[in-house]
Amino acid sequence: MKAEDYDFIARLVKEQSGLALPGDKHYLVESRLLPVAREAGVDDLSGLVRQMRRIDTGPALREAVVEAMTTNESFFFRDKLPFEYFSGVVMPYLLEARAAKRHIRIWCAAASTGQEPYSLAICLQEMGARVSGWRIEILGTDISLQALARAQAGCYTPFEVQRGLPPHLLAKYFVQKPERNGDTWEIVPAIRSMVTFQKFNLLDRFTALGTFDIVFCRNVLIYFDSRTKADVLERIARVMPPDGFMMLGAAETVVGLTDMFQPIPARRGLYSPAGNRSAPGLSSYVGNA
Numbered sequence: 001m002k003a004e005d006y007d008f009i010a011r012l013v014k015e016q017s018g019l020a021l022p023g024d025k026h027y028l029v030e031s032r033l034l035p036v037a038r039e040a041g042v043d044d045l046s047g048l049v050r051q052m053r054r055i056d057t058g059p060a061l062r063e064a065v066v067e068a069m070t071t072n073e074s075f076f077f078r079d080k081l082p083f084e085y086f087s088g089v090v091m092p093y094l095l096e097a098r099a100a101k102r103h104i105r106i107w108c109a110a111a112s113t114g115q116e117p118y119s120l121a122i123c124l125q126e127m128g129a130r131v132s133g134w135r136i137e138i139l140g141t142d143i144s145l146q147a148l149a150r151a152q153a154g155c156y157t158p159f160e161v162q163r164g165l166p167p168h169l170l171a172k173y174f175v176q177k178p179e180r181n182g183d184t185w186e187i188v189p190a191i192r193s194m195v196t197f198q199k200f201n202l203l204d205r206f207t208a209l210g211t212f213d214i215v216f217c218r219n220v221l222i223y224f225d226s227r228t229k230a231d232v233l234e235r236i237a238r239v240m241p242p243d244g245f246m247m248l249g250a251a252e253t254v255v256g257l258t259d260m261f262q263p264i265p266a267r268r269g270l271y272s273p274a275g276n277r278s279a280p281g282l283s284s285y286v287g288n289a
Contacts (some may be wrong), residue, residue: 001026005049009033009065012052016066017143018203018232020225032068036061067144072219074112075163077119082218082247085270087123090245094213095130097243103135107212109202109236110220111140114151114195115160118187120216121194122173139209141200148197154187161185202232206239215240218269219249230257237261237273246271 009029010021021029030045037048040061052061077083094104108117117140124131142148155177161170174185200209202220215236221229236246237260246261248254248269254261261271 001030001045005046008049008052009045009069012062013066013069014225016062016203017070017201018228019070019223020228021069029069033065036064036068039064067146070143072110072112072223074115075160076115076165078116078164078218079250080164082216082269083119083123085247085267086120086214087127089264089267089270090214091124091127091131093243094245095134098213102133104137104214105210105212106136106138106214107209107216108138108140109200109215109217111142111151111197112144112147113156113160114140114147114154114197115156115164116140116216116218117151117195117197118154118191119164121191122169124194125173125191136194138195139212140195140197141209142197143199143201145199148199151195151197154192155184156187157184203228206235209239211239211241213241213244215244215246218247218252221252222249226257233258234260240273242273244273246273 006023006026006029013019013021033045033048037043037045040048040051042048042051048061048065052065098104106117106120108120111117117138120138124136140148140151142151156174161174170185173188173191175188177184177186217232217236221232224232233254237258240246245264248271250269252269254263254271260274262274264270264272
């Protein structure tokens, strides 16, 4: 793979998605983009880059390249602790703080194939009467149309439902569907209807999405450079109320990037907008989770 072709692809992906490709990811780029090249009728990545430079075919190919490079895996109840915090700290606090309006909005940024927002929906369903009568919206967004199509379908392979999903929840919230190429598991309509999916690029303006009480932005900032991370975090803060909550991935942090969020003590990865520690009663929820 020519260095100039790699540089062109890296710049394109960075500009379109924020994903920063280090200089040593040639194998990853080739493995993901060779199928795109063949689909476009060319034999190698140099040919693909030449096609992308053309005015008549470039835009569609550039979108396909970004799609291929930004597709990432997900699985149910990934890392477990964020979902324990959601059920044991975040929701109990917000159920009291939002008692007057009984409305909570949740955003799963970079929702991929839907396992994360569906995991949150299952958590809410398991809360039963505590959330009865509440309007709780879950929005899952992703840049990948392919991933979103799978998320909206709510169908998963046996391997996918075995990754992180407890057997009793599989039996309770999924229906086994025989398929020609093997069984799939379809999430039940009651859970699927709790989540709305939408294509969205984290480099775009957030204001059109509205405001959110809870934001899950996990395992996506690790692919951005520091400047892009800081920009995304600061724009997330602007669409959250002062007593909202944000969850990052295990390898992600706000430290050294922004002072618009602060960590919640003893809850790794859980943050609130700066000043939320003054919210009455939060310490009791943190201590009892």
